[in-house]
Amino acid sequence: MRAEGVLELLRDVKNPFTGMSIVDEGLVTRVVVDGEKTVVYVAFARHTPPHPFAMALIWPLQAKIIREMVKVLGGRLGYFEIVDDMTLQRYYPVEEV
Secondary structure (H helix, E strand, O other): OOHHHHHHHHOOOEOOOOOOEOOOOOOEEEEEEEOOEEEEEEOOHHHOOOOHHHHHHHHHHHHHHHHHHHHHHHOOOOEEEEEEOOOOOEEEOOOOO
16 A cells, blocks of 8 residues: 555544544654555654653543554554654554563
């Protein structure tokens, strides 16, 4: 699937706080398709105030967005990752420690 197709699928994922599509809102900043691997970059860190209290409030919303992204992309793509575009933190798949 091409990057445009991935973006179109992700338009169905809404930010639970605003009700807007995460694509239209600018939370999805880049999609890289390289053969069977797709990497979706999201702008979570740049939109989260660096205060511990704000981070604690926003994390459940971000986790819900990630779950919805996985639900939408899971059956349609092979291997995919969801990565923060600023910190490069990988939100999916989660590595077991």
